[in-house]
Amino acid sequence: MSNSGGIIAAMLAGCAIGVGLGILYAPDKGEVTREKMKEMAKEKAEEFEVAFDKNMEKVRGKIDELIEDLEKKIESFKRKEKEEKEQEA
Numbered sequence: 001m002s003n004s005g006g007i008i009a010a011m012l013a014g015c016a017i018g019v020g021l022g023i024l025y026a027p028d029k030g031e032v033t034r035e036k037m038k039e040m041a042k043e044k045a046e047e048f049e050v051a052f053d054k055n056m057e058k059v060r061g062k063i064d065e066l067i068e069d070l071e072k073k074i075e076s077f078k079r080k081e082k083e084e085k086e087q088e089a
Contacts, residue, residue: 011051015044 019037 007051007055008048011044011048015041015048018044 019040022037022040023033
């Protein structure tokens, strides 16, 4: 999960660097440059959204696995407790 934070931070940093370089090296008029920056920002936002959704699906899958494991352990403890009570009786 900490890896997801690094990926997101890297994507945001890459986007900021790209926009900054685009401004510095823009041969077009300001209006054209701003339109290009808008398009680039939209593309990066879409890429970010896809990556975020993919990572969230992984996180949801891990949570489901943890819940399932926890439920199995609870059932195991209940069975052991029941067996111990039956042996005591």
